[in-house]
Amino acid sequence: MQHEWLMAGFGGQGILFLGDILARAAMQQGLHTTYMPTYGVAMRGGTANCVVRLSDTSIGSPLLEAPDAAIILNQQSFNKFSALIQPGGLIVANSSMIKSPESMAASGIRTLWIPATIISRETVGTEQSTNMVALGAFLASDTTIAYATIDELFNGERNPAKRKLAETNKAAIQAGMNYVRG
Numbered sequence: 001m002q003h004e005w006l007m008a009g010f011g012g013q014g015i016l017f018l019g020d021i022l023a024r025a026a027m028q029q030g031l032h033t034t035y036m037p038t039y040g041v042a043m044r045g046g047t048a049n050c051v052v053r054l055s056d057t058s059i060g061s062p063l064l065e066a067p068d069a070a071i072i073l074n075q076q077s078f079n080k081f082s083a084l085i086q087p088g089g090l091i092v093a094n095s096s097m098i099k100s101p102e103s104m105a106a107s108g109i110r111t112l113w114i115p116a117t118i119i120s121r122e123t124v125g126t127e128q129s130t131n132m133v134a135l136g137a138f139l140a141s142d143t144t145i146a147y148a149t150i151d152e153l154f155n156g157e158r159n160p161a162k163r164k165l166a167e168t169n170k171a172a173i174q175a176g177m178n179y180v181r182g
Contacts, residue, residue, distance in 0.1 A: 004053045004067045005051070005054075005068070005070065005071070006050075007049060008074075008078075009047075009074045009077050009131075010073070012048075013073050014131035016037045018050075020035060029146070031054045031056060032057065033054045034059050034061075035062070067085055068086050069090040069091070069138070070085055070089075071091075071131075073097060074098065088110075089109050090111075090142060092112045092134050092141065094116040094117060094130060096116060098113075100113055112180065114176065114179055116137070120133045132173050132176065133172045133173070137177070138176075139173065139177055147173070147177065151170060
């Protein structure tokens with residue numbers, strides 16, 4: 001089993017945190033994992049993306065080659081990266097910020113359009129958990145990483161301030177999962 005996942009959006013949308021969570025969860029599940037972040041000079045508002053590669057065998061390179069899934073939170077990143085996803089792959093796209101191109105249906109890529117920003121605002125009262133809503137949608141669509149592993153990571157937080165944020169993140173993840181599962 002091998003996967004290559006791409007996360008992309010604006011700096012400040014929590015893209016790198018999202019990738020870090022997926023990488024740590026994969027490691028906790030006993031998978032070989034690499035995490036490769038990339039961001040522009042001006043982090044907030046600039047572009048940010050990361051690649052998480054995971055496998056049940058050794059990984060030769062952390063670099064982006066042929067992603068089979070992506071979580072994309074803004075239009076600029078969608079325009080840049082959606083064509084890189086392998087046929088048969090999955091894109092979780094934030095429809096609050098990305099317009100659906102008509103050509104996606106013919107590409108052989110399963111695209112899950114989720115209004116992640118709106119769901120985040122309505123569920124936890126802030127747009128800052130958009131990344132976690134998208135993560136929930138991804139977890140509901142790809143069973144490689146178990147929600148229980150993500151939950152365990154957040155429950156292990158010892159810092160009281162971060163523990164409160166962990167609860168907010170878990171609520172946002174659940175909202176994303178519920179959106180996909182109906």
